[in-house]
Amino acid sequence: MSRHLISCHECDELCALPSVLRPGRYKCPNCGHTLFRHSPGMIEKLYALHIAALILFILSNWFPFLTFEVFGNSSEANFTTAVQYLYQEQDYLLAVALLMTTVVVPMSRIILILLLVAPLHYGKVPRFAPYYLKTIEEITPWGMLDVFLVGVLVSIVKLVKMGSIIPGTSLWAFAALILVLAYGQTIFDPHPLWERIEKAQKEGQAERFGEAGR
Amino acid sequence: MRAIDRNLATCPICHQLVRFPTHRRTGEHYALCPRCGSEVPLRKPASLQNTLALVLASIVFYIPANLLPMMHVHTFAGTESDTIMSGVLYFLESGSYLIGLVIFVASIFVPILKMLILLYLVYTVHRGKTTRRKERRRLYLLTEVIGRWSMVDVYVVSIMIALVHFGGLSEIRAGMGAVFFLLVVILTMLAAMAFDPRLIWDTPKEHYA
Incomplete structure (x- = not known):
């Protein structure tokens, strides 16, 4: 099928794309849903943002997150302390859900994007690129770091009346991480990545057939 | 076309x-x-059946999620239990209206709204309605965007557990309500994913193609 046609995810309308793309959002003429975003330099930006995100993520897991002090007693919490306590109390379902949505999924998403984008930046298409991109798209809704930030704010307000809360280094790193990831999310668009992969696949096939012919 | x-x-x-x-x-x-x-x-296979099944399951789980305590606060004075609604009321009584509102919207308003929207969408598609398509599309988009924000309450409980941990003096533990609420969030998210928004725009005879 011609690559200048695209069908809307929401309403199934076939839309013809202009042959020269301008940066910005393209909307479905029927329902107004965003078809895709054309942002030049997306790969470079994603590369930079996700290196930053990786560093910030490690920082926010490394240092103390919050400290809570009441009458001289203090308890310190890291990013994953809650998981530990939940596991000790045998609330396995909550522990697993917490670990998945705040650590495993966001972390693997950052790593997968780096694995995909870093070679593309240097002009190569990684061997397992389709699987990376597939996994990235499937796990994205289950990473909930931004929701977690709101949860942190709410519980700070809840606890601040009972004692004093001391924000740790991690909290700042975490807040920065949310900003970086949010920006990365707004410019992320799978279409150009899939097109790069398809092009590389076709070239690879052509090469293989060429060798067989010799 | x-x-x-x-x-x-x-x-x-x-x-x-x-x-x-x-x-x-x-x-x-x-x-x-x-x-x-x-x-x-x-189209997504068995979209209507799957969505309906998941929504019904989440409605069933929503009842214990509200009735059972979200967390138990153990202190030397005894044990106190908090349900979702008592948490909201606590905030309203102590004057933090904004936080009370956030919790109310995230854990009571949003899940119910989401279930109702999905039931309405399944019903209208099943009956082959062709009116109000743009509005229904907006409703679907809404369920996709706001769904994950219900997790806030689960996170609040988990952060409280991590921070209030002073051995025998005072400790917070998760209650069964939190587990059921977590399941409600997961199930409604899966239900929204199972629904195929293109069905809204199909003419009725195309549904079972």
Whole structure:
């Protein structure tokens, strides 16, 4: 099928794309849903943002997150302390859900994007690129770091009346991480990545057939 | 012109347009995407049934999520239990209206709204309604965007558990309500994913193609 046609995810309308793309959002003429975003330099930006995100993520897991002090007693919490306590109390379902949505999924998403984008930046298409991109798209809704930030704010307000809360280094790193990831999310668009992969696949096939012919 | 009329469907993974090899009413349920190799259905399979089943399950779980305590606060003075509603009331009484509102919206308003919207969408598609398509599309978009924010309450409980941990003096533990609430959030998210928004725009006879 011609690559200048695209069908809307929401309403199934076939839309013809202009042959020269301008940066910005393209909307479905029927329902107004965003078809895709054309942002030049997306790969470079994603590369930079996700290196930053990786560093910030490690920082926010490394240092103390919050400290809570009441009458001289203090308890310190890291990013994953809650998981530990939940596991000790045998609330396995909550522990697993917490670990998945705040650590495993966001972390693997950052790593997968780096694995995909870093070679593309240097002009190569990684061997397992389709699987990376597939996994990235499937796990994205289950990473909930931004929701977690709101949860942190709410519980700070809840606890601040009972004692004093001391924000740790991690909290700042975490807040920065949310900003970086949010920006990365707004410019992320799978279409150009899939097109790069398809092009590389076709070239690879052509090469293989060429060798067989010799 | 819609893709289904030309026997085309979008690959759910890589958004490639895929042509169905045979005429769609003669059996073939999947096409294979040439780009990423995944199975491409014309519409999400059994979309209405799956959505309805997941929504009903989440309604069932929503009852214990509200009745059972979200967390137990153990202090030397005894044990106190907090349900979702008592948490909201605590905030309203102590004057933090904004936080009370956030918790109320995230854990009571949003899940109920989401279930009602999905039930309404399933009902209208099943009855083959062709009116108010744009509004229904907006409703669907809303369920997709706001769904994850219900997790706030689960996170609040978990952060409280991590911070209030002074051995025998005072300790917070998770209650069964939190587990059920977590299941409600997961189930409603899965239900929204199972629903195929393209069904809203289909003419009725295309549904079971």
